[in-house]
Amino acid sequence: MERQDFRFFHRLRVRWAEVDMQKIVFNAHYLMYFDTAITDYWRALALPYEEAMQQLGGELYLKKAGVEYHRSARFDEQLEVALKYSRTGNSSMVFEGAIFRGEEWLVGAELIYVFANPATQSPLTVPEALRSLLARFEAGAATVTLKTGDWLTLGPDAARVREAVFVQEQGIAPALEWDEADHSAQHVVAYNGLGQAIATGRLVRHASGVGKIGRVAVHHALRGSGVGQSIMSALVNEARQVGEAEVMLYAQRSAQGFYLRLGFVPRGEPFDEAGIAHIEMFKTL
Ligand SMILES: CC(C)(COP(=O)(O)OP(=O)(O)OC[C@H]1O[C@@H](n2cnc3c(N)ncnc32)[C@H](O)[C@@H]1OP(=O)(O)O)[C@@H](O)C(=O)NCCC(=O)NCCS
Numbered sequence: 001m002e003r004q005d006f007r008f009f010h011r012l013r014v015r016w017a018e019v020d021m022q023k024i025v026f027n028a029h030y031l032m033y034f035d036t037a038i039t040d041y042w043r044a045l046a047l048p049y050e051e052a053m054q055q056l057g058g059e060l061y062l063k064k065a066g067v068e069y070h071r072s073a074r075f076d077e078q079l080e081v082a083l084k085y086s087r088t089g090n091s092s093m094v095f096e097g098a099i100f101r102g103e104e105w106l107v108g109a110e111l112i113y114v115f116a117n118p119a120t121q122s123p124l125t126v127p128e129a130l131r132s133l134l135a136r137f138e139a140g141a142a143t144v145t146l147k148t149g150d151w152l153t154l155g156p157d158a159a160r161v162r163e164a165v166f167v168q169e170q171g172i173a174p175a176l177e178w179d180e181a182d183h184s185a186q187h188v189v190a191y192n193g194l195g196q197a198i199a200t201g202r203l204v205r206h207a208s209g210v211g212k213i214g215r216v217a218v219h220h221a222l223r224g225s226g227v228g229q230s231i232m233s234a235l236v237n238e239a240r241q242v243g244e245a246e247v248m249l250y251a252q253r254s255a256q257g258f259y260l261r262l263g264f265v266p267r268g269e270p271f272d273e274a275g276i277a278h279i280e281m282f283k284t285l
Contacts, residue, residue: 001098001105001108002105003080003082003100003103005082005084005098006082006083006084006098007084007137007138007140008037008040008041008044008082008083008084009080009081009082010036010037010040010041010080010081010082010083011078011079011080011081012033012036012078012079012080012081013076013077013078013079014073014074014075014076014077014079015075016075018075019074019075022072023074023075024072024073024074025072025073025074027067027069030067030069030099030107030109031065031067031109033079033081033099034065034067034081034083034097034109034111035062036081037081037082037083037097038083038095038111041083041095043221043222043225044137044143044225045133045134045137045143045192045193046143046144046190046192046193046198046222046225046227047133047192047193047194048192048196048198048219048220048221048222049221050221051196052192052194052196055194055196056115056127056129056130056194057124057127058115058116058117058118058124058127059115059116059117059118060093060113060114060115060116061113061114061116061121062111062112062113063092063112063113063114064110064111064112065109065110065111065112066109066110066111067107067108067109068107068108068109069106069107070105070106070107070108071101071104071105071106071107072106073099073101073106073107077101078101079099079100079101079106080099080100080101081097081098081099082097082098082099082100083095083096083097084096084138085134085135085137085138086110088126088131088134089126090123090125090126091114091115091116091123091124091125091126092112092113092114092115092123092126093112093113093114093115093126093130093134094110094111094112094113095110095111095112095113096108096109096110096111097109097110097111115127115130129193129194133193133194136193137193143192143193144190144191144192144198144227144230145190145191146188146189146190146191146230146231146234147188147189147191148186148187148188148234148238149186149187149189150183150185150186150187151182151183151185151187154187154188154189154200155182155187157189157191157197157200158187158189158197158200158202158215159178160197161189161197161198161199161200161217161218161219162177162200162215162217163177164217164219164220165217165218165219165220166215166217169220170276171275172274172275172276173274176274181202181204181214182202184204184205185202185203185204186202186203186204186235186238186242187200187201187202188200188201188202188203188231188234188235188238190218190227190230190231198218198219198222198227199217199218199219199222199227199228199230199231200215200216200217200231201213201214201215201216201217201231201232201234201235202214202215202235203235203238203239203247205244206248209243209244209245209246210244210245210246210247210248211238211239211242211244211246211247211248212247212248212249213232213235213236213239213247213248213249214249214250216228216231216232216235216249216255218231228258229262232259232262233262235247236262236283236285239285240285244285245284245285246282246283246284246285247282247283247285248267248280248281248282248283249264249280249281249282250273250278250279250280250281251264251266251278251279251280251281252276252277252278253270253276253277253278253279256279256281259281260281262283263283264281264282264283265281265282265283266279266280266281267280267281267282268280
């Protein structure tokens, strides 16, 4: 098995609790490594696992796992868990896994999942939407599509993401979340391969030559996989296209690092908005 056979990798470091007296990884831990990697695999597909399975009408259950040990990993080593979707039967889906230390192949695995009704655990045919999504991902296709438009077109999808992130998760009062600016704003919504809205943001005119980005939100399960960055570049491009000279935003302090990485610079003192600490940040276009 070679690294280039895979396009998905999950990186991990071996911990003390995972090694035995010989300081090599105890064999049972490799299954946990593969299981952790599978969660990341769904994230790489831009599928929030729970909502995705709900839409597909079933759940995936691990039916059989075969592990083959070639070499041992040791304490504190950095490993890469590679996974790929290999084939689908009727209700089963087969994934191949491999663990690498650099170029070295340490462990191989075959994981067979069955798509089944969660109430009865009886097998169901794997939906075509899921098969083709997996095949497209393995062939190198993008997993996220961005759409730009007004509130009339994208409002319901943008609202679903914002309701979950700002109202439910962050506890922002609905009266503060929904405002008039939504009707004049350009909205961007990111969709996954099942057509589910997973992230959003908006651009409004703040002053002459200045666009204001706001309401940037990514589904909690898909954070840290680059979706927020794609939303931001679409909004900044949009501002450029309408001829703004600057874009600014009020960043939640916890997201300041995210905007700094994208070239935004803080301006002025932190302040409180909707009970959350913010700071103004801007970027010259
Ligand atoms: C903030 C948010 C929009 C970022 O989106 P995301 O999809 O998680 O971010 P990405 O995966 O595109 O990250 C891009 C880069 O920013 C970094 N980053 C992401 N969130 C960060 C944060 N809160 N602080 C510091 N860095 C962060 C990532 O590590 C990544 O860095 P890298 O390119 O060096 O690897 C998202 O976490 C979110 O919706 N949070 C809750 C709502 C919120 O806070 N919205 C902002 C309101 S102002």
